[in-house]
Every structure is written in structure tokens, then in C-alpha cells.
Amino acid sequence: MKLLENSGFEAINSLLTIETGDCKIIGRIESYSCKMAGDDKQMFKQFCQEGQPHVLEALSPPQSSGISPNKLSQSLDDGEGPLSDKCSRKTLFYLIATLNESFRPDYDFSRTKGHDFSKEPSVNWVFNAVNSSLSAAAGEVYSHLQPQLWEALDKEISLAECDIYSYNPDLDSDPYGEEGNLWSFNYFFYNKRLKRIVFFTCRSVSLFMAPRDSGIGTELDLELDEGSYEEEEEGNMDEERFDRQMTANKSCGSSVFASGGPTAKSNIAV
Template sequence: MKLLESTRFEAINSALCIETGDSKILGRIESYSCKMAGNAKQLYKRYRAETGAPTDLQALSPPQTSLGVSPGQCQYSRSISGDEDGPLCDTISRKTLFYLIATLNAAFYPDYDFSDAKSHEFSKEPSLQWVMNTVDSNLNATAGEQYRTLRAQLWAAVDDEISLNECDIYSYNPDLASDPFGEDGCLWSFNYFFYNKKLKRIVFFTCRAINPIYSLDSGFGSDFAMDEEDEID
């Protein structure tokens, strides 16, 4: 995945580092090209060979934002296995799943490797409005006026980059052992992928709020984990 430089996103990312009395917010928005060439093609071929799935479609988990399965979202696993043995919320092609995993690897390199991430750790979000409401609710509740002054600029920049109404939106919801935001003191976090198939582009929006009593630097990557001398008993 190739990172696409954006001065608008850089300015927004600076503004998304917010400290309040109750929390510290660390947000980041990045744009990635899905056009595969050279090494990326080799990685995809290896990924297909290693996954070895009998079908191109992989099962996703229900979106957490819907607190379960939304009406109309479920189908039956007959669409994958031929046996109607239970509800299945959504599916994703192996190529799209590869894009999401490759985006995570690029965004959190070199501190995390998501190559073994499975489809059930991802969800397809029910709607753009649902995702915007979730983001706005988290950031409004935590950052208040500081976010409200940024909100219009943030969503306009994302829309200009990716054409939001043309996107499929996915989220990454791993277990705590796999979550880069799973450290002590994390109040909430989200990882959203806005995927525009026509543009062959993904905008990745990752954000977390942490309790300020935990001594964490304001960066991503290795700063997620506290140094030994900073650990709280």
C-alpha cells in the first residue's frame, strides 16, 4: 500500500492530538493507494496461497456500532458453503481483505504485523451516517468544542479525498491481544477504512482516547507500550 501525501490530512492530524482534563485524544487520517505493483503483487499472491480458502468470499463479524446484527444485513452461510447452517452478517473478497490488512501493516509499521489477521476481526459498517455519528459522538463527548470546530473541515477533507458516498466502510475490531490500542488506560478507540473501489483507494481513520494518568507519548507505533520504568504497579 502506498501512502498518498496530503497536507490537509497532516493539518487535521495535528489538530486531532487533543488534551483535555479527563483524556488525551490521538487521531490520524491517512490515504493509501490500492494499486498493486511489483512487491505488492508478490505479497498478494503469497497471501492467497497461504490463506488457501475454498472460496473467494470470507465471513465478517457484525458491526459493533449496531450492537448486534442490523435488520436486513444477515444472509445465510449457504452463500459460502452451500449449507444453511447459521446466520452470516457480511462477506468480503480476499482481495479487499488483503487491502485492509496491508493498510494496517503500512499504518502501524514497524511495530505491529497484522498479516495473520482474520476476516472475523473486521466488520462492514451499515452506513456512512452510522459511522459519522459514532465518530462524532466519541469525539464530541471527549473533546467537546475542540472537536466541533474541527468537524466540518475533517469530514470535508475525507470526502474530497475518497468520495464518501461511493465507499464501502469497514472497521477493525480485534481481540485485546491483537489490538494496537489494547493497552491499559485506553478509554475508547476505532479503526475505520473508507474503501472506494473505483478510485482504488482507502482512507484509514484511526483514533483513541487514553486516560492521562498513563504516561504515553503522543505518537503511534512503539509509543503504544509504556517503557518499563514508566509502568504503573
């Protein structure tokens, strides 16, 4: 998988980091070519040892109400469990390779299985799901960005021609599974004709529960540290002033009682 340059996506990505007061939205959109070269070919060869490229893999149903009761019942009757869609192992490889490329070098998705993915019902459903999440979190900021975002997506991948998949892992396999993560989504827009995948990933992180390694809340930590440092500086200065004052008092007291005892006595009399 090769990351394709896209100036439109770069501009949008710079706007997909949004602070809303109590949370921070962090998103990015990336375009990848499905043409395999070098390491991809070797990885695909190893991947095919578990099954041929044309073999279909069962996927999990979308995490929504988009699956009808009839379809779910039929799936259960067929002995497949609540698995509503399938994709070829070659397509599954493209999805896994996209994750590896997007999150490298921090994560390895080579053990990811078909049940970690879902095929979404339609472009309109994903459109509404994304807009609902981002509008609720970012309000007017996202409303201004929304037309530009979807126009850039359509220009790059031709949405009407796409199959759309999502990655919905368990907590142990989730790159966004750390404490403080409020929600996340990972969508793959796959255009078979163009041999291209656009990956749209986004998450919302609480500013009050952000983990240390996330980089979120660093400014607050720095402000607190600076405040502590200033208090310590002020405390040290107060101690120095106190020491100087005591020294001065001792010096003054010695000269008064040594040379001016009667003066002190007459003051008391007055």
C-alpha cells in the same frame, strides 16, 4: 499500498491530538493507493495461497445495534453464526495491507482474519459514531474541527461511493490494547473506482493510567523528577550550612572559654 500525500489530512492530523484534562485524544487520517507494487505483489501472491481473490470471506457484524434481529436470525439459520457480511479476499488483503503500512514497523497483521473486520451499515452511521465519540471526549475543540475533517474526507475518497469497514480485534491483536486506553476506532473508507483507501484511526488514553512507553504523562514525570531533584539540592545545601555552622560554633566556643572564662562567669552573675 502506497501512502498518498494529502496536505489537508496533515493539517487535520496536527489538530487530532487533543488533551481534555483527564484524557488525551490521538488520531490520524491517511490515504493509501491500492495499486500493488514490489513487496505488495509478493505478499498478495502468498495471501492467495489460502484462497483465490474472488472468494468471499465472512466478516463479523458491526459493533453496534445496526444489525437487525431478522438479519441475525437468518445468519444463524444459515449456519454461519452471527456473521452479517462478506467481502472478497482481495478486499480483505487491502485492509490488512493498510494496517501493516500504517502501523509498521511495530506491528504485523499478516495473520489477521476476516472475522476481525466488520462492514459498517452506512456512511451516516459512521459519521454519527465518530462524531459522538469525539464530541463526548473533546467537546468544542472537536465541534470546530468536525466540518473540516469530513469535508477533507469527502474530497479525498468520495464518501457516497465508499464501502466502509472497521477493524475490531481481540485484546491480544489490538495495537491499542495497552492499559490506559479508554476507547478506539479504526475505519477504512474504500472506494473501488478510485482504487484507494482512507484509513481513520483514533483512540482516547487516560492521562492517569498511560503506560510508560506511550509518551503520555512524560511532562508530569519530568516535573516530579525536577521537584525531587530540587528537594535533594535543598537538602544538600541545608547539610552544608549545618556543617559550616557547627564548625563556626566550635571555633567560637574554643576562643571564648580559652581566653574569656571570667567574662562568661561575670555574665552569669549579672
